[in-house]
Amino acid sequence: MRAPYASDPAHARGRRVPEEESTFRSCYQRDRDRIIHASAFRRLKHKTQVFVEHEGDYYRTRLTHSIEVTQVARTISGALGLNAELTEAVALAHDLGHTPFGHTGEDALHAAMAPYGGFDHNAQAIKIVTSLERHYAEFDGLNLTWDTLEGIAKHNGPVTGDLPYALSEYDALHDLELHTHASAEAQVAALSDDIAYNNHDLHDGLRAGLFTDEEIIALPLVGPAFAEVDLRYPDTDSYRRRHEALRRVFGVMVADVIDTSRANLESSKATSAHDIRHLGRTVIMFSEQMWRDLQEIRAFLFSRMYRAPSVMVKRAEVTKIVEDLFPMFLENPDLLPRHWAKQIEEAAQDQTTLARMVCDYIAGMTDRFAYAEHARLTGIAAR
Known part of the structure; x- marks a missing residue:
């Protein structure tokens, strides 16, 4: 049964370009389906999560990460009586704006774009679903509902201060009320992202040999999970032992979010999605103890995985690729896709517009x- 504060497709805020709605799919389901069929979603298959995509077949990519986030988000959303279809749409779209090479690529592109408004992957996701996807005859983008766009833009909380240009430009056309919190469904997507990467980065780091089972057993949540597995399955092999332990860590995080958020929602006295947006605080949360435990795990991953020597070598290599490509395309726009020729001609007299086109292409x-x-352009093959 859906909770009173859940987003109701019958009262969705509509689409920027009015459309006749489906007779057999809700508007949120239709949003989800359009995201799944988007070109940008397919490209996530070959975009870095932590390890560069070609380094191994078993490491997470942005696509597999997005699917895992969506699975967690649907579970939490269902347990809290929220709208699972809206939650899925936001979760599936949350990383659409990521560059090649993960956060390393984003940092390099942000530096290159500093004179032209910078770069932000959340804002780029909005640009993709409102403009850059061009498959439909009646509109650019995917023409998603306001509710889904709001969730993509501010699933991490209100967006205030100096807005990224890509978000500012769209918000001027279609007010996403960036100063408020997002729906509970979007908040679930944000916490599900935290749950997914904290768990799967431990798994990928172990597979890569960056640390051992014995080292992570010292971490909160992880140690008790291994102890439970050792007690229940004393003779299991090391691979199954690791998987059983980490899936228990996953389950503990999910249960904590459900229990904490259910209490927050009940105490909020919210009776509508509008109430959730205007509470002035987040309602989907970890408990304080869980948050402290996750900060310790995150610190371990930062030092032993995200800043591991082998990862740092690769970071330097891919940073150089973005640093080389950006000025090359900016100075030689004829290298950009031919079907952009008209736009390139129109942008020729405006360096900022041209730079943002180059940014879209590289991103x-x-x-x-x-x-x-x-x-191809430098003659320097990857090592």
């Missing part, structure tokens, strides 16, 4: 395409 690249373009 949309997969890891392997960025490598290939760099090798």
